[in-house]
Amino acid sequence: MSFAELKAARQGKSSYVTQNSSQNSQSSSAAPSQVVQQSEESLAPTESIYKAIPDFLEIRSSSGSGRGLWAKKACTPGQVLLVAKPHAAALSSEHLDTHCAQCFGSETDGGLKRCTQCQIVYYCGPTCQNLDWVIHKHECAALQRIAASGETSLPSDAIRCLARIMWKRQKLGPTSSWTREIDSLQSHNQDLKPAAYELHTHLAISLVRYLGLSSPSEIVSFGMVSGADLANFVSRFVTNTFTISDPSLMSLGASVSPPVALINHSCDPNAVVVFPRSRPDPAQEPLMQVIALREIRADEEILTAYIDTTLPRAQRQTTLLETYLFLCICPLCTSTDEVDPRESVWCPKGCGGMCPTPTEENSFSRCAKCKAVLQKTDEVLDAQRIGQQALDKATTLQLSDPEKAHQLTSNLIPILTSAGLTPSSHPLLALTRLHQALLISALRSPTQETLDETIVTASKAFSGLCAVLRYGHPVRGLARAELGKLLAVDEPSPRQPGSGSAAEEALRFPPSGVKRLRLALDTLLQARAELGVGFGVPNEGGQVGRSVREDIVKLERELGAWKKGVSEVMEDARLAAKSSSK
Known part of the structure; x- marks a missing residue:
């Protein structure tokens, strides 16, 4: 099961966060709130390290949603706002033998070359294999250790992505820009509800086992000093993970990108995150790009959708509460329009208008156009x-x-x-x-x-x-x-x-x-x-x-x-x- 599927399975359960219990949760970035503009020099040290952010975008903070990215000048539809290679990414198990583990490219006429040691990971050629070896040498040993133990299933893409981050942290050290970007990701570990512990605990235990650690003290080599550090690390991952996809939006695995994770959510976004594979050089892939969907004014916040926005409002709110711990108050969620096309029924009189879909709580519904009662x-x-x-x-x-x-x-x-x-x-x-x-x-x-x-x-x-x-x-x-x-x-x-x-x-x-x-x-x-x-x-x-x-x-x-x-x-x-x- 991929990490995206794992989260979806948990989101399918009834919400464990009620509206009353979430009053202290973060609101959507689309909420009207006081915006505090911050220059690069005035930002905290952890916020001055995002080198991938172009000059026409700026990190600012608002009282409603915290940090976010804002446009300093007008942007046009189709404009590339931000380009960043994920800090870490891992293919889902079902794609390991059909896609390159380094560039995420699909199998070509020449075929993929399998790692001769673990015999699990594939590459499209020597270039990608050499680029990935600095991390895969650790991953390769871990996969062989799992196979030798008699395990019949591979660790999920989430576990393998977490491990790749840990190995890179170990190599670069806690003071590197790369590690500081990872550590600056927002953690909701202190706000977790009891039902969320299952996923976080499962990931932490599985990660420790995959890394081959035998005692808590061994996490020190990864720049962590306690179990609390590990818990925060897992929480940052869960909250800020992106589903990496192919150009047709098919899910390929899990990825993490701190600069892109700065962007807040709206169910009516003005931008979108894609992996268009526009570069001919596979060494530059997979490349995450943030694209403007409409005209964005100067001093307007850049907003993407964290979830499927074709879903009705109640399902969107439940998913956001469970996974990201905030109530969305974007224009779509607070709209007073009589009918949302996502929750609509044709007029019973056939006038061409629509009625809001009735609910168990409110079965009364009438056509917004001719007022005929459903x-x-x-x-x-x-x-x-x-x-x-x-x-x-x-x-x-x-x-x-x-x-x-x-x-x-x-x-x-x-x-x-x-x-x-x-x-x-x-x-x-x-x-x-x-x-x-x-x-x-x-x-x-x-x-x-x-x-x-x-x-x-x-x-x-x-x-x-x-x-x-x-x-x-x-x-x-x-x-x-x-x-x-x-x-x-x-x-x-x-x-x-x-x-x-x-x-x-x-x-x-x-x-x-x-x-x-x-x-x-x-x-x-x-x-x-x-x-x-x-x-x-x-x-x-x-x-x-x-x-x-x-x-x-x-x-x-x-x-x-x-x-x-x-x-x-x-x-x-x-x-x-x-x-x-x-």
Whole structure:
């Protein structure tokens, strides 16, 4: 289980932090509060070490959220705000044999080379292996020790990432800038609730065992003098860990970056953290980049989202309280709008408006547009409940039993749709996205029917994301690109022209033949523009953006050949008609 999955499993439990018990917790950075501007010279010693922070950003403190990063000048959408290589990163166990342990690049035609000693870690070549050896030599011995003990499972990415930090601390010493940045990360160890101790205790015990320590006194060599130091170290890790991902946002493992961890949270962020892999030199990867999603004014705080912001407000708040110990009071969480698309039902009168999703506490709901009262509240509540159960089960079965997962999503999506949930509402949006992923994974030799079903599902998922994520968000850009790529797939059995009336053909989705190719081209062109924002304009949309550009060129050639073919046929017909008239 990866660290991201471990945290998600704990977050899935009912909240152990009530609103009353969290009054002393940190609030979201989006809260109105007094901002104290600090120059580099006036910062505490631990705050003057972040060399990765560019001149146009500045560390400031606010009474509501503590330290954060603020823009000193206006920034534009797609601008790269911050670039930093993680201080430490570790692949999840399932990716150890498919990705390079140093640069996190995926397996290429040349294949990956396995470490001949531990035979667990892989590299894309000698350069990456040599770069990683300074830490991997310790890791290699630890992995061999684990194997010799008879253990059948590897330590998680969290344990291996923690150990990599410890070994580097040991090498660089407690006064190095690198170690001081790690030690400056915020720890919530003193604020932990009893239910959180399980995760922290598990990590601490597993780490000590993985490091091969036999007594508490041995942690001194890592710059720690007591168990309390170790507890704070683990707390800093849990609170400030980033999921490292590939350019398509697939989770690869756990990472830590103190400069990026300075950025506070908002459920309506103005920036995003991505790994676009824009550098041709693997020695420079994995590179974490913070990208502006919209115009950011001078003296505005840089804010990213720590969690999935397509979730309803209650689920977001629970996750943030459990993992980060603060109440979010960003504009999205404090909005007084009648309807949030994440929690919405279509108007019962069909006016096109939406009603807020009813709850057990408040079942009254009416359309924000025509004020029609929603009558079938029990049906909506039941659909939501079984939909969430199906989503949880299908997500668990996605890899181990994809057929069962597909059966669950296929059966539940129509139930939620018939109950009136909008495409952007939870859990319908999540089920639709999972259903799409399952369809694509099974799309090896598609029939026309399965290909069209996949395209329709991708279109619904994209529509739902557009309602809850701002333009340029990487998740939204990738969804549009995926839809465009699906539309560009060769049709197994394209419909023949004239198979339906003109009105039917105009409304049919997806279209067939050249209309489908034109729609694919238009979709990919829009996707490339959106990816340019989400993954950075200088990066041209990152690795995915470059792939989309290649698809666009292929489609333009295909459409050009089709146009040429049609013109030649028409010319031949004209000449034939002219010849027969003589």
